[in-house]
Amino acid sequence: MMKGKWTDVMVNVHSPYIDPHDPKNSMRTTKPIDKNSSDTLRKQEQHPWSSCHHPTRSACNASRSSGPCTCRKCTQDGGRPSWWSWPSCGRQAWSDHRNRTAYGRNDAYPGRRGKPYQTNLVLGNLVKGVLAAGLSLAVGLIQRHAISIFDGVRRRHTHLAGLRDVNHLCCVGCWRLSKSQFRGLASEFCWAVCARLPLDRAWPGQQDLELYNTKMSVADGTAEIAVPTGGVNVVLGAQWGDEGKGKLVDVLCDEIEVCARCQGGNNAGHTIVVNGVKYDFHILPSGLVNPNCVNLIGTGVVIHIPAFFAELEAIEKKGLDSTNRIFVSDRCHVVFDFHQKVDALREAELGGKSIGTTHKGIGPAYATKASRSGIRVHHLYDWPEFETRFRRLVEGRKKRYGDFEYDVEAELERYKGLAEKLKPYVVDAVPWMHERIKQNKRILVEGANALMLDLDFGTYPFVTSSNTGIGGVCTGLGLPPQRVNKVWGVVKAYTTRVGAGPFPTEDLGEIGSYLQETGFEWGVTTGRRRRCGWLDLVVVNYSTMVNGYTGFNITKLDVLDDLKEIKVGVAYHYQGKKLESFPADLNLLEKVEVEYVTLPGWQAKTSECRKYEDLPENAQKYIEFIEKFTGVKVEFIGVGAGRDDMVVKN
Structure with missing residues (x-):
């Protein structure tokens, strides 16, 4: 059983006497620091930024005009450093750094006595000029926008305002790194913003800043999975769906506290096996398998209410208790039975050019939503409004389809x-979700379908009717983009597709049949057999551009175990020319020639592997080829159907 464990690292950021790069300092404890203790005063002597850095007494006195200086000569009580004196302190720090740069003294640091500075060294003067210019730019141009341009800070410290004056940072301590070795203005300045801004009283009542550090360890057969807190983490499909997103969500579910669906309906489907019990999910979030996880069907989802309750009853019969653990946004649009009838009629009209929908009414429901005539969940509790809208919708369908039979009165009574x-x-899903973000809950968003079925970025019109990418996460849950932490893209080790539409790497011969049979490729929702072909990295690269994956989960690697050689699509050619991107024109896409790279197979079992090092050498090369081509690290590798059949790589 794979089980995640969380390591909470509490960091005390109150005291200015902490050097964050000193492995022996008190940054690693939550114990408050007594500023007047002898230990603290010794730290002042040891740490260069709390000793006197002023070249002259006059400079020190000048800095005191805007606040107390930090040096022991000026303040004997161990008081906090002045927020406003750091530029003068900084100049002296750069001077000290210049001294050791000129002489190559890596063991020197500001405040330590060294050889007198020799002004006749050209190198020293050059370094002095470059550093002075850099510091001026940092102080003069960037200070008020530092946090707004440093995404990592914004995401981790969402309680901070968008703009903060960097003068509120501590002084020279911001410019010192481990072993007193300077490593560049940009890294120093960003570290200053990241490490010191919490010192500003921007988070009332918060005494300690909580940082979470999750690690991986599979030495004992367990996998500790990284799910950051303080924001939203996302699992998305990177191909045409059916990649195995549910299994990754299931593995991550051990430690998450909130699981949310953001778009789609019960047209999506995946199977999770827990303790030998199989659960089929369509509209319900997979987080229900974790008894400590609450689940949300977000605003971007269209919900067929009878199907919702049928699915709830099915999983409860298998032992899952959903009491107070599943919630529905009052802004969700409702899918009715007449939407499903319309779905089937539209497909029949298209004949041989049908899209191949699931006949679940998802497209017609999104159509009424887009035409502003749809019915949302909250309308159910304003019955006159609901009845008026419902009758109008049905009448419109009867006019469009003359033989449209639908018992309006019976349906109203049922609803x-x-x-x-x-x-x-x-x-009300928006405050519901944001309240849990403020509580620093571990949140996971479970995307339905996949990027190549996205209404805007997929192979239109052979797509679903919602935004299945990262944009759908934000609009479907009412989240600003900066709330998103990690985005995992799920990629099947080969490619499959359900329904009609272009499929450049599809194999209609022996390989396609082998992948279909070995991989048990038929849909959970429809039962239809999936079309199969080689891995298409053109598709994966395009998907990565849109969704910005921070890591991949490669699934079903074990299906390729018996193949002598494996092909990977790496480029498209049309009329002798290489295409620079994934084309929007489907007529062109149907005619492209795929450029393949052939890799050797491994012809060995991977299903029993639990460490990356245990995988066959050629299997590792296959994974590394994907990483190199896409520029995205593979973090998880699926080697079987069970939830324990997962290799954690990074």
Whole structure:
């Protein structure tokens, strides 16, 4: 059983007497520091930024005009350093750095006595000029925008305002790194913003800043999975769906506290096996398998209420308790049975050019949403409004399809009961989600479908009717982009597709049949057999551009175990020319010639591997080829159907 463990590192950021790069300092404890203790005063003597850096007494006195100086000569009580004196302290720090640069003294640091500075050294003067210019730029141009341009800080410290004056940082300590070796203005300045801004009283009542550091360890057969806190982490499909997103969510679910669906409906489907029990999920979030996880069906989802309750009953019969653990946004649009009838009628009209929908009514429901005539969950609790909208929608479909039969009165009566049954699950999803972000919950968003089925970026019109990429996460849950931490892209080790549409690497011969049979490639929702072909890295690269994956989960690697050689699509050619990107024109896409790279197979079992080093050498080369081509690190590798059949790489 794979189980995640969280390591909470509490960092005391109150005291100015902490050198964050000293492995022996008190940064590693939550114990408050007594500023007047003898130990603290010794630290002042040891740490260069708390000794006197002023070249003259007059400079020191000048800095005191805007606040107390930090040096022992000026303050004998161990008081906090002046927020406003650091530029003068900084100049002396650069001078000290210049001294050791000129002589190559890596063991020197500001405040330590060294050889007198020799002004006749050209190198020393050059370094002095460059550093002075850099410091001026940092202080004069960047200070008020540092946090707004440093994404990492914004994401981790969402409580901070968008703009902060960097003069609020501590003085020379911001410019010192481990072993007193300077490593560049940019890294120093960004570290200053990251490490010192929490000292500003921007988080009232918060005494300690919580940083979470999750690690990987599979030596004992367990995998500790990284799911950062303080924001939203996302799992998305990188191809045409059916990549195995549910399994990764299941593995991550051990430690997450909130799991959310952001788009789609019950047209999506995946299977999770827990302790030998198989659960089929369509509209419900997979977080229900974790008894400590609450789940949300977000605003971007279209919900068929009878299917919602049928799925709940099915998993509860298998032992999962959903009480107070599943909630539905009051802004969700409702899928009705007449939407499903319209879905089937539209497909019939298209004949041989049908898209190949699931007939779940998802497209027609999103169509009424886009036309502003749809019905949302909150309308169920304003019955006159609901009834008016419902009758209008049905009448419109009857006019469009002459033989459209639908019992309006019976359906209205049914939804009176469903409305009351659904009421305990309904929440205002935007404050619901943001409240949990403020509580620093471990949040995971489970994307449905995949990027190549996205309404805007997929192979339109052979797509679903929602935004299946990272944009759908933000709009479907009411989240600003800076709330997103990690984005895992799930990539099958080969490529599959359900329904019609272009598929450049599809194999209609022996390999396609082998992948279909060995990989058990038929849909969870429809039962239809999936089309199969080689891995298409043109698709994966395009998907990466749109979604910005921070890591990959390669799934079903074990399906390739018996192949002597494996092909990977790396480029498209049309009329003798290489295409620079994935084309929007489907007529062109149908005619492209795929450029393949052939890699040797490994012809060995991977299903029993649990460490990356245990994988066959050629399997490792296959993974590393994907990493090199896409520029995205592979973090997880699926080698079987079970939740334990996962190799953690990074």
